[in-house]
Amino acid sequence: MTTDPTLVLLLSGVNLNLLGDREPAVYGSATLEDHADTARSAASALGLRIEHLQSNAEAELVEAIHGARGRCGSIIINPGAFTHYSWAIHDALAAFDGPVIELHLSNPDAREPWRRTSVVAPVATGTISGFGSDGYRLAVEAVARLVGQPSA
Numbered sequence: 001m002t003t004d005p006t007l008v009l010l011l012s013g014v015n016l017n018l019l020g021d022r023e024p025a026v027y028g029s030a031t032l033e034d035h036a037d038t039a040r041s042a043a044s045a046l047g048l049r050i051e052h053l054q055s056n057a058e059a060e061l062v063e064a065i066h067g068a069r070g071r072c073g074s075i076i077i078n079p080g081a082f083t084h085y086s087w088a089i090h091d092a093l094a095a096f097d098g099p100v101i102e103l104h105l106s107n108p109d110a111r112e113p114w115r116r117t118s119v120v121a122p123v124a125t126g127t128i129s130g131f132g133s134d135g136y137r138l139a140v141e142a143v144a145r146l147v148g149q150p151s152a
Ligand code: DQA
Pocket: 014, 015, 016, 078, 079, 080, 081, 082, 083, 103, 104, 105, 106, 107, 108, 115
């Protein structure tokens, strides 16, 4: 298997399947599929492809990160609340060679104190948070540059 630099794994963690319905004052009214579409459009304009998985199960996200090794060029991950305590996701991302973007719709640093800890940040190339849906476009643009897409 060879790594495809144009293939981006987009991972959505726990509770993000409820977007659109869940706490709209915090997360907005767009659904997760709307955000994935934003990422797909940005990706296709930059010659990238998105593979998207949402799961409420930590193990499934860890397996997906393992599956990206030697196959995907980059990972964009909004882990949901796993951000704040999943050392398993931290370790899986540490074993991935390409760029990793940590993504949040809200700005966790401006919310409850327990959200100020991210165990993903130390293994992320960078973090995009607080820009709502636009963050999905920004994250794709960031990976395009990081993997050296000519049009980025
Ligand atoms: C979130 C922020 C997390 O603190 C929270 O647990 C989420 C969503 C965001 O996208 O803003 O579920 O990752």
